Every structure is written in C-alpha cells, then in structure tokens.
Amino acid sequence: MHYIRKILPVLLLILLVLTACSGEGQEETASEGNTGEEEEKVLRLSASGEIPGLNPTMADNDMSFNVINQIFEGLYRLDEDGEPQLAMAASEPEVSDDNRVYTFKIREDATWSDGSPVTADDFEYAWKKAVDPDTGAAYGPQFEEIVAGASEILKGDKPVDELGVEALDEQTLKVTLEEPVPYFKDLLTTAVFFPQPEAFIKEQGDKYATDSEHTLYNGPFVLKDWNGTGNTWTYAKNDQYWDKEAVNVDKIEVNVVKDTQTAVDLYENDQLDRVNLTGDFVDQYASDDEYHTFLTGGVKFLKMNQGKNGEQTDLANLHIRKALNKALDREVIVNEILNNGSNVLYGTVPQGLSENPETGEDFREENGELIHYDVDEAKEHWKQGLQELGKDELEFELTTSDSSSSKTIAENLKYQWESRLPGLTITIKNVPPEQSVDANVNQKYELILTGWGGDYQDPMTYLNLFITDSPGNHTGYSDEEYDKLVLDSKSNLADKPMERWNALLKAEQLLIEESAVLVPLYQTGTAYLQKDDVSNLITYQVSADNYKWVDVEE
Known part of the structure; x- marks a missing residue:
C-alpha cells in the first residue's frame, strides 16, 4: 500500500x-x-x-483529446457519472421557448492560467475559428446543422461572422441553434467547443500550443x-x-x-x-486484487482509402472491400490476441451507447451484425473484384502505430488475409502514433488500423465522421443518401425521436453492410492494473x- x-x-x-x-x-x-x-x-x-497536439480547435485524435480534457474546460464538464455539469458556465442557461436560443453566463471566477479572465469573447472567437474553412479544423463539422449558420460557413457560402454565437458582454454568451438538439450539453463538453484566448494566441503566432x-x-x-x-x-x-x-x-x-x-x-x-495490459499479461494478473476491466465506447476498425482528388484506388472496388471484411475472423483477434474484455464488432456504433426511445433496445443489438466472417463469400467477392479490376493479384500497405498490441494485430490481419485471399500481399508499416494520425487525416495510406472513441452518448458521434467531405472521413467515401440520413438526424429530425432513430440505423447499414466503407474489428475493452x-x-x-x-x- x-x-x-x-x-x-x-x-x-x-x-x-x-x-x-x-x-x-x-x-x-x-x-x-x-x-x-x-x-x-x-x-x-x-x-x-x-x-x-494541444490546440482544442485543431485536435483530431484521442491522444490529444485526453490531454486537452485535463488542461482546458468548456461551458460544461462531465461529472463522475458522465453527465454534463456546469463548468465555465455559472448557471444553467436561459433557453427560448422553441429551444433554439441559449444564453449563458460565464462564471466570474473563471480565469486563464496567467490570471486573465475567461470571457464570452473567448468562446465566440474559438467557435468562429473552428468553422472557418481557412482553419481546416477536423471537428468543425461538429457545428454543422447544430449552431445556426455553421453549415453554410463551412461550405464557404456565408461569412464566419454569421455563426450563431455572440458575446453580448464579457460574461454573457448567446448561442442560436438551427434546430433543437437533444445532446447539446454533451457536445459542449468536447474540445472543439472550448474557449480560446484570442489576444494570447495572436501574440504567440505559430508557436501557440x-x-x-x-x-x-x-x-x-x-x-x-x-x-x-x-x-x-x-x-x-x-x-x-x-x-x-x-x-x-x-x-x-x-x-x-x-x-x-x-x-x-x-x-x-x-x-x-496504473498500467493497461495486453492479452499476454491478462492471465498472469487476472486474479490480482489490483486487476480491473472496463468496456469502453472505443471502436477499432480499418479504413480503406478509396481515392483522393478524383483518383480512385483498387479499394474503390466494392467487392474488394467486402472480401477484406468477410475474410477476417475477429474472434481470434478479440479472444486470442487482446484477451482484455474487448467485444467483436460488426458495425461502427458500439454496444451500450444509446437505446431505442420507445423500446429501450440497444442500438447495436437492434442493428445487429452488418458484416460477417465467411471465407467462401470472401473468396467470391475477391474473385469478382479482381476480374472487375483486370488484375490477378493486389498488394496493399497496412499502416499502424508502433505500439506492441497494434503490431501484433497487424501481423494477424496480414496472416488471415494472405492465407484466405489468393494473390493478396500485405506490407505492414509501423510508425509512431503521431505519424499514424498524420497518415490518417491527410489520407496518405492504403489500409490503416485506427478507431474512434466517441464524444457524446449518441450514434451521431460515430456516424457523423463519414459524411461527404467531413474532415473525419479520410476514405474517399461519398453517398448522398447517407449524407441526408445523418444530416437530417442533426436537424429536422432532432425533435422526432423514432424517425431520427430509424434514420441512424439505416445510415449505419449503408456505411457497413451495403458500402463496406470500414472493416470493423472490435469494441475496445481495457484490462488494467491500478x-x-x-x-x-x-x-x-x-x-x-x-x-x-x-x-x-x-
């Protein structure tokens, strides 16, 4: 002790x-x-x-968000039970009758680490910077169809000053939404909605953060x-x-x-x-009093680069993507490699995130397994894909971080694919995490082992990533029906719970079952000693x- x-x-x-x-x-x-x-x-x-990186406006990965959450704070912070509690906001906001206009008071004792006050202007500056197309903030689309004017601003059709956020005075912040948003407070606990000190940032220039x-x-x-x-x-x-x-x-x-x-x-x-354990250490410590497990909302998947700037890759072929999906036995990865409480995943929205507003059924359970392991079907898709491409063999580079668990998973993926899909060669590229993030966000990869942790308790936090031109997409995927389902769920379906629920279910079906945009692997479990x-x-x-x-x- x-x-x-x-x-x-x-x-x-x-x-x-x-x-x-x-x-x-x-x-x-x-x-x-x-x-x-x-x-x-x-x-x-x-x-x-x-x-x-440390900049809340520009952050685009779990590692940065984890650090940012300890050193910055927004209007709300999650409490011990994961519910939004007042933080930079002094009290609950005044809300208009139509639930579209929120007026917040910033607490008088909110200060930056140099003693200067956190003001409503810091929020207005940060939010407008996030949606400015010139900024290129990966999380700018979090404002899309949420804060008034954000969608048009992100597309370059409106000036940034028309965003629905205004500092009425140093301690009063007015926010206007496009439509009522049931998870708005949860959104405000995420990094891109945090304030930023404009004068300090301009003084630091390129050195900021x-x-x-x-x-x-x-x-x-x-x-x-x-x-x-x-x-x-x-x-x-x-x-x-x-x-x-x-x-x-x-x-x-x-x-x-x-x-x-x-x-x-x-x-x-x-x-x-505290230390997280990989599967080879779990059996050794499973009976230890300091051993614990926890099923997170993190999902691990492979992205497949379909193309960029109008140039398609071999992975733009639907049959090739379906073959890569169906050739994998995910049980091996979860039970034999990870062995840490992770669950096999056949979609992109994890278990335990949200429930049907009428029946209470879990989203993952209701949408079921959208992809499955079947070697014979995988070989058929592979054969048809090669025929359509006019090729006898394919070679892909698999990019992954250089952590021990990622390396082991990559080796297993290579073995499973090459042993089941004739003519496939996988070359593994292990890089430090920051290089893996760079390869992902700049779409400089063929296959990449990555994932998503989610930001709030709603399927939107996973599905919003893959709308056309979203900075979180990075796959070349674009589908008008998918975009409409997701964007409607952020806007005109916001106050129609069951219609919204069904639209999100359909969106995930399009993404995984019909288009095979990702190769879902597992919902992350954590085994750890503390x-x-x-x-x-x-x-x-x-x-x-x-x-x-x-x-x-x-």
Whole structure:
C-alpha cells in the first residue's frame, strides 16, 4: 500500500524507463526527482505515444483529446457519472421557448492560467475559428446543422461572422441553434467547443500550443515540461482554476511507454500507478486484487482509402472491400490476441451507447451484425473484384502505430488475409502514433488500423465522421443518401425521436453492410492494473478521461 508518494531515486527511474523515454525526458524527470517535495501527492501514469497536439480547435485524435480534457474546460464538464455539469458556465442557461436560443453566463471566477479572465469573447472567437474553412479544423463539422449558420460557413457560402454565437458582454454568451438538439450539453463538453484566448494566441503566432510554455490553460491542470515532441510531461495543479479545491493531486507525471512489459515492470517497481495490459499479461494478473476491466465506447476498425482528388484506388472496388471484411475472423483477434474484455464488432456504433426511445433496445443489438466472417463469400467477392479490376493479384500497405498490441494485430490481419485471399500481399508499416494520425487525416495510406472513441452518448458521434467531405472521413467515401440520413438526424429530425432513430440505423447499414466503407474489428475493452491507493481516476465509455478528482491516499 502506498501512502505519501515519494520521489524515487534518479538512477532507478532512468534504468526502468530507458527503452521508453528520450534522454531529454530522463533529465527532466531526474531534475524533478531532487526537488525534495516528498509530501506532494503525485500520480504516475504512462501513455502509449507522444502528444500529437494541444490546440482544442485543431485536435483530431484521442491522444490529444485526453490531454486537452485535463488542461482546458468548456461551458460544461462531465461529472463522475458522465453527465454534463456546469463548468465555465455559472448557471444553467436561459433557453427560448422553441429551444433554439441559449444564453449563458460565464462564471466570474473563471480565469486563464496567467490570471486573465475567461470571457464570452473567448468562446465566440474559438467557435468562429473552428468553422472557418481557412482553419481546416477536423471537428468543425461538429457545428454543422447544430449552431445556426455553421453549415453554410463551412461550405464557404456565408461569412464566419454569421455563426450563431455572440458575446453580448464579457460574461454573457448567446448561442442560436438551427434546430433543437437533444445532446447539446454533451457536445459542449468536447474540445472543439472550448474557449480560446484570442489576444494570447495572436501574440504567440505559430508557436501557440506547440509546447507547454506557449499555451494558456483554464482546466484543473496546467501542462509542464512538454517540449512539443518529448516522451514525458507533467500535469500540475492549476492554482488559477475556479474549482481548484476539488483537485486532489499536486501533479501527474506521464511517461510514454510503448512496450507492455516495460510498463508492467515500472508498475511492479512502483514507478507507475496504473498500467493497461495486453492479452499476454491478462492471465498472469487476472486474479490480482489490483486487476480491473472496463468496456469502453472505443471502436477499432480499418479504413480503406478509396481515392483522393478524383483518383480512385483498387479499394474503390466494392467487392474488394467486402472480401477484406468477410475474410477476417475477429474472434481470434478479440479472444486470442487482446484477451482484455474487448467485444467483436460488426458495425461502427458500439454496444451500450444509446437505446431505442420507445423500446429501450440497444442500438447495436437492434442493428445487429452488418458484416460477417465467411471465407467462401470472401473468396467470391475477391474473385469478382479482381476480374472487375483486370488484375490477378493486389498488394496493399497496412499502416499502424508502433505500439506492441497494434503490431501484433497487424501481423494477424496480414496472416488471415494472405492465407484466405489468393494473390493478396500485405506490407505492414509501423510508425509512431503521431505519424499514424498524420497518415490518417491527410489520407496518405492504403489500409490503416485506427478507431474512434466517441464524444457524446449518441450514434451521431460515430456516424457523423463519414459524411461527404467531413474532415473525419479520410476514405474517399461519398453517398448522398447517407449524407441526408445523418444530416437530417442533426436537424429536422432532432425533435422526432423514432424517425431520427430509424434514420441512424439505416445510415449505419449503408456505411457497413451495403458500402463496406470500414472493416470493423472490435469494441475496445481495457484490462488494467491500478494501485489500491488510487481513486476517482474517471474513465467514460465515451469522451476523454477525466483526472480532475483523482486522488492518492495518504
């Protein structure tokens, strides 16, 4: 049992994290180790990769969102049970009779980490920047069909100033929606709706959010010791945070540890307080009192690049995509490789996310298995696809991150495909997470192992990604019927629960069953070890983790 967290000897830390941390990161950690702050409450965590970026407006990946959620805050923050609670908003908003106009008051004690006030203007600036086509924000479409004017602005048909957000004064923010939105408060807990300090950003120029020193924070923590590319960083309690009394730890030290064995060694030597386990460690620790599992809302899938800029690829062929889908035995991946509580997935919306508004049936259960494992059918699709392409064989490059679990899954995918689809060759390209993110968002891949974590409790957070020209699409997929189903569900069907539900079911059927845009693999389960003296480290089925209330017993 650990009570007061003590700074451990420099030599031991360097030896244990040598394979995971850069020399620079070790020096920083060693320097902190000699501060003599033995009474500090310190939590020690690992990360699977480096931070791709800190800018809430430009973030487009789970790694960044997880960091951003600790150091920034919007009008609402999710509470311990995953429900939106007031954050930068001082009180619940005034809402018009038609549920389209919201008027928020910003709390008077909301400040940035330099002591300057968080104002309504910071929200107006951030939201308008997010929908500006010149910004190219990946999450700009979160405003589409939601905030008035966003759809036309994103298309370049209206000026940015016509977005339905206005700072009436420093503490009053008026938001006008296109239609009533049942999950609007949940949306406001996500990064792209967070405020941004305009004067500071303009002063920093291109350096803004490139490292911990060129960023202002308004969340429970500030980021320390991050140089923009390093393998270590620290969350330090934000003394300017309006609710700082609720923040229990003084700091959270994070090291990038990509190898599970190294992470487990660090945990066993009290250098980490929590560690995620890959399948080969589950049996070893399953009976341990510190072993836990959790089924997240994260979904893992493969994207297939159908083409870009008018140039089609071989993966634009529907039969080839269906062959790749049907040739995979996902049970092997889930039960033999992961072995961590993950579930096989035959759609893109996970289990446990939302329920039929009339019957209460789970979305995943109602829509069923939209793709299935059948080698004979896979071979037929493969044969027909090759004939249509006029080829006898195909070769694809599979891009994946360089974490140990991703590498193992990629090798298994290669084996299954090559052994079942004659003439197929798969070349695996393992890259650091930030390079994998870049390949995804810039569509510089053929096949890519990626996924999605969801931002709020609604199927829209998964299906909205694949509308035409969405910055989250990155596949070349475009279908007018799909677009209409999804966009109608964000607008004119918002107050028609069953029509909206059926439209979302149909949209997923089009995406997976009919068009085979993705190769769904599994809904992510997490098996992990966590020290008994750590409490209130909040993880949600959807949305980024929340460290605000985490505590370490004394």
